[in-house]
Amino acid sequence: MSMVYILPLAHKQATLEMVGGKGMSLSKLLTAGIPVPDGFHVTIAAYQNFVEANHIQPHINKRLDCIDSNNINRLEDVSRQIGMLFHDGEMPQKVAAAIKTAYAELGSIAVAVRSSATAEDLPDASFAGQQETYLNIQGENEVIAAIKRCWASLWTARAIAYRMKNHIRQEEVALAVVVQKLAFSDASGVMFTRNPLNGRRGEMIINAAWGLGESVVSSLVIPDTIVVDKKAERIVLYQAASKEIMTVRTSDGTEETTVSERLRKKHALTRNQVMRLAQLGKRIEQYYQMPMDIEWALEKDTLYIVQARPITVLPPEWLSPERDVIYTKGSLAEHLPNPVTPLFATLGLEIVNRASELLWVDMFGKSATKLLPDNGVYAIINGYVYLSAKAKPLLIAVKSFSPRSLRRTLTNSVERFQSAREEFEAVVREWEGKPLDTLNAHQIMEGIQVVFYAVCTYFTRIQLTLPAASLSETLFTKVFQGAARGAGIADTSVFLLGFDTIALQSEKSLFNLTEWVKQNNAFDFYLQNNSTTKIAIDFMSSVLPAEVSQEAWAEWKTRINQYFIKFGRTAYEFDFAYPTPGETLTPTLESIKTFAAGKGESPFLRQATLENRRKQAEQEILQHIRAPCKKLFLKLLRWAQETAPMRENAIYLMGMGHPQIRSMFHEISERLIQSGAISQPADIYWLTKSELEALIVRLDENKSLSDMSGAIPVRKTQLEKQRDYMPPSKLPEKIGKMISGAPQKRKDGKIVLTGIGTSTGIVKASACVLHSPADFESFQPGCVLVAVTTTPAWTPLFAFASAIVTDIGGPLSHSSIVAREYGIPAVMATHTATRSIKNGQMITVDGSVGVVIIDE
Known part of the structure; x- marks a missing residue:
């Protein structure tokens, strides 16, 4: 042949x-x-x-x-x-x-x-x-x-x-x-027969620009974006971009040229052309029986298809589990920025919902049943936790803002926080005092649930104290912003800074520890010449490092352990599958090393400066306030100053039970490993509640256990996949939000992310993207800290960051408050910073206008 x-x-x-x-x-x-x-x-x-x-x-x-x-x-x-x-x-x-x-x-x-x-x-x-x-x-x-x-x-x-x-x-x-x-394209672009941004089956997305398709495919131009509803056959959204570049033919190939002013903002496709293109897309999708990525060209008024391939990676659809229910990333969901592990999803969330339901009944009385969704207050969608409520905003508003409810939420908030803290502390201490080796696995499991229920109850109780902090600050700012400006005070947050929070005490404690290190030359040398990972390994081992004396090493271990007893009762993340500060030593050691090298500012000095500024500002503003208003000013000021530190402390203590819960899980893990059910301690978090309970029954009866380790890698892979998703901040989504959910624009060829500026200043520095405590050791002093969100346990990093950028959060979130304390710029609520910014990229953070520019 x-x-x-x-x-x-x-x-x-x-x-x-x-x-x-x-x-x-x-x-x-x-x-x-x-x-x-x-x-x-x-x-x-x-x-x-x-x-x-x-x-x-x-x-x-x-x-x-x-x-x-x-x-x-x-x-x-x-x-x-x-x-x-x-x-x-x-x-x-x-x-x-x-x-x-x-x-x-x-x-x-x-x-x-x-x-x-x-x-x-x-x-x-x-x-x-x-x-x-x-x-x-x-x-x-x-x-x-x-x-x-x-x-x-x-x-x-x-x-x-x-x-x-x-x-x-x-x-x-x-x-x-x-x-x-060659199609002599007047316009061209790509079409996805399923929305590749939110996975919606019923939507197509078309990108269109002038000239040949190269400029679109190789991202040289921001094209028009068109969303088409496949079933209703209508254009849901036509977002015209300023198309500044186009690829055109030359005598021997192609080149990029600039688009004339007249055509830049003009729609590249007419309504009729969009609908014909969508029809072609539907036919191709039906023919292949799968979602397709299609390249097309328009010559005069004729459409050509020049390429069609399956879409290999599609995000999931974000569908609401229940009708007439609104889902948001609010409240506790803000403290769960990552997809949750199987054990938290099945055991943790059940307890969270039990405690939250009591809070709702307490807040809304008989109306609670009209607001509670069938699946509970918190639900999981594509691995992420969402707060949910039946779509009755009027009822929620009336009940939340009734005089009784407001009085309850806004009065005695500090005292109520203190009593919630004391009750929570009592439960944690009781369980910390029990020798776990004398209990069977079932008893330990019950203890875990008791402590975690105390964690959730504490959280629901501080939910009723935190609004006082937000409202007092908002009211104070609204009423006295004019007077502050008159006194030359640009930012009223100066009145609320420099108070002694637990996070600040923790930092002072580390700073003091560093002073001890500096007095011991040999130890200082050891600290500066070893990586934090090596120092952490030495700390956990029973072998004395060669360059340190026995006496200094014993003192060092005692001091670090005391630090964790006092300040390690907190959590980086609310899902108990994540290690706590006492287990991940590197961030703490990194802070000590940085202080010892003289790179960080003294927290004592910083607090004194803020305190002086605050007192000075108070004196200056009082001269600008007329007598009748002085009483109101002082009343609002004292209220805001009392409640601001309470808010920080309340959130810091949310993780107080986590170290004990984790040591109880660890005890059960060790027994499961001995019985051959799992192979390493952290595997327990990849089991579901019912699987774990079944194992515990057999464990306590000394029966043989089935090996569960085969199922774990698949679950880990699934969670890694979910980590790449972009959870919308609210479901169901509004039509306009579906384009990207990401307020991302281009200016002078650079990507610009828009968020909320919550601490002023401009910084240009290298970015360090941290997804969890596991990434802390990669953080370099002077970098911009980029995270989904931060909790008070992250505070040691703020001392060495040049700016903060987060995906979620607002002016009153932890990240914003701490950034203002440290005097560094912060931009919150960018939605996509952790996905758009790569480690090591140079970025400019402008906290005054709330933008982040990626200087690619």
Whole structure:
């Protein structure tokens, strides 16, 4: 059988093995009657014939032997050498003749020459954008040269590394090429037949810009974004962008030019064109029976499809579990920024809901049943915890703002906080005093539930004290902002800073510990010359480090342990699966090291400065307030000053029970490991409540236990996947929010994130993105701290951060208050900072206007 080097585009024989993924896809579309520009395939056989005739493969194998996929410079070098082999190779006579004939039959016109790899665009592998496309190629020699360049693009550094990492054998890959009439696009872009931002099945998203599609595909331009409701067949949203650049044809290829002022903001597609394009998208999706990513072009008024592939990664849909219920990331959900572990989702949340329900009954009386959703106050959607309530805002408002309810919430808040704290403390201390080895697993499990119920009850009680802090600050600011400005005080938060909170006492304690370190030269040397990880390992081990005396080491251990007894009763995150400060020593050690190196400001000095400023501001503003208002001023000021530190302390203590809960879980874990049910202590958090309870029953009866460790990796992978989702702040979502949920714009080619500026100042520095305490050791002093949110346990990092940026939070959240204490800029509620900003990127944080600029 003679080799087939060329096939017509719409040929029935166009299989993946012959024409690659892109080629097969275009053939399928043509046979389904979709408008695709005409052309032909240059088959895999042509590539193989060329490689064989020029003896290229042995050279490739030799160059790739023993190469490291992470050594980019070496890969680039090898890729260039392989590229030259293709460039210099002679096109075999038969292949060249077949290409020239097919090109002549097309009419020797301008064409697009596109790579089509055998392994690309498969549902489980995304090779998108790895191989090249050449546009506006004219003349048979130019077409042959472009085909060779496409073949060579199979060997770019990126493609080689991708195959190595995914264990795809290099000698088995080959490349077909599609040669197609070039659509002279007036506009072009991409269409996703399912909304790739929120996973909505019923929505399509179309991006459109002027000129050829390259500017859209390679992100050189911000295109128009159009959301189409598939079922209702209507445009839900047309967001026109300022399209400043377009790709146009030149005499020998393409180039980017600027778009005329007149066209920049103009819609690139008419309503009729959008609907016709959506119809095509629906047909393609039905034909493939899966969501598709489609490239299209508009020539005069004719639409062409130039590429269609499955969407490989789709976020989940954010559907409300119950009708007529509103879900928000408020209240406790703010303290659970990450997806929750199986044990927290099943055991923890049940207890949270039990305590919250009592709070609702207490707050709303008989109306509580009208507001409580069937699934409880807190629900889990795609792994994330949401606060929920039946959609009756009027009822909630009337009940929350009734005189009785307001009086209860706003009076004696500090005393109520103190009594909630004392009751919570009593439960924790009682369980800390019990020798766990004398209890059976069932008794320990009951203890866990008792302590965690105390945690949740405490949280519900401080829910009724915290509004006093927010309201007093808001009222004080509203009433006296004018007077403050008159006195030359730009920011009224000066009146509420410099008080002695637990977080500040904790920092002072570390600072004092550092003073002790500095007096001990040998120890100071040991601290500065070892990594925090090494110091933490030494601390946990029973071996004395060589460079330290026995006496100094014993003193050091005592001091650190005392610090954790006093300040380690807190949590980084409300899900009890996360280690507490006493278990993750590195952040604390990092603070001590930084203080010892003289890099951090003394907390004593900082507090004294803030206190002086506060007193001075009070004197200055009093001169600007008329006598009748002075009484009100002092009353509101004292109320705000009493409640502000209470808010910080109340939240700091939310995690007071977590260390004890974790040591109880640890005790059960050790027994489960001995019985072969799990393999490491943290595995317990990946079990569900019912699985754990079943194991405990058998454990206490000395029966054999089934091995649960097989199920755990799958659950961990699932949670990692959920971590990449972007949970909307409210469900159901408003139509306009669906575009991205991300207030992200571009200015001068840079990405600009918009949030709420909560502490003024401008800083340009390197970003450090922290998702959990596990990332703390990577934090470098002077960086911008970027996190989903922070809790008081994160405070040691603030002393060394140059600015703070978070995904959620507001002017009165912990991050904002602490940033103001430290005098560093803060921008909250950016929604996407932790996903948009990469570690080490230079960013500019402007706390006065609430923007973050990524200086790429």
